[in-house]
Amino acid sequence: MRTWLHLCIDMQRMFLEETPWHVPWMARTLDQVTEVTRRFPERTIFTRFIPPPSPDGMPGKWRDYYEKWEMMTTNRLPHDLLLLADPLQRYVPPARIFDKHTYSPWTDGRLQRHLVQERVDTLVITGGETDVCVMAAALGAIELGYGVVVLKDAVCSGDDDAHEAALTLFERRFSVQSEIMTAEEFLSAG
Template identity: 60%
Template sequence: MNKNNWIHLCIDMQRMFAEDTPWHVPWMQHVSPQIEEIAKHYPQRTVFSRFVPPKRAVDMHGMWRSYYEKWDAMTLERLGREMVDLIPPLKALVPPARVFDKMTYSPWTTGELHRVLAGEGVETVAISGGETDVCVLAAAIGAIDLGYRVILLKDAVCSGADDTHDASLELLGDRFSVQLEILPTEGFLSRA
């Protein structure tokens, strides 16, 4: 790995998933130490994405409106804007770590993140965070589509559903093995 052309992309390590909400991800507490280790060693190379719900379901279009009608408790009006914040140990690293907000599963949808990373010459994206079978999956597939080399940090990703977490790791590792590598955090840090 070229030591100058990678970033750590940490997906949605936010209070709304760490705390007692309908979207609580219990495994988040188990992967947080690995994520914190990478982010503390390399805050200038860390990019956090935050999943930002709309204020109200009616603010969305198409199936996103239906989605938030189902998950009305997770709209900003009901949840509170502070719950979008990163968990405190990670929030403390911003800056120099950076934050990109998104309203969809993928951090690539708006094009802003790709424009910034491409402008910096980034070629490799090491992905951590949650959830493996939703936003992490979308981030990995999007990064592959954009031509990045992807490293998925298997002990630094989590989900609220063990079966689909495991299936996502298997899918990514098997079907995308040319473009994506799965590594433990320590293995990645020893190369960084």
């Protein structure tokens, strides 16, 4: 029997609302993400992408990135845009939040330590963006030996072609370590 956990990537207001990082069709996936969370709040971890206060002090190309997107740094961005999208916040607790500062939730080791303590072996992944933070989370999970289930109607991107390419990559290149299914298929598999 698999010990699974729902890892919901960056379903935050700064991506859902009208900002420079707006992901227009995140709203279309919100119902599916919410339903998985509603049924399994105690098995849900939300990641939140938290930008730095300013580009200063960021290493390497991250400094260049935040010089381009300085309006999205925490010194300039309204704090409430960092929050989870409604209605997800109401599930915390028992759902948990892990803040991260890069695309990957694995960089600082906190998430991995937590999952090892809970003896998790499979991650059911939802959220955004499929071809950036979801990809980083899924590939990192695969590298660490987790099974990965990506719910294709509960992930989103600002780039339709890149979204489809990412799902195709998982199906073709990581078929032993990952599965692609709909939220309904996952929920009905019980």
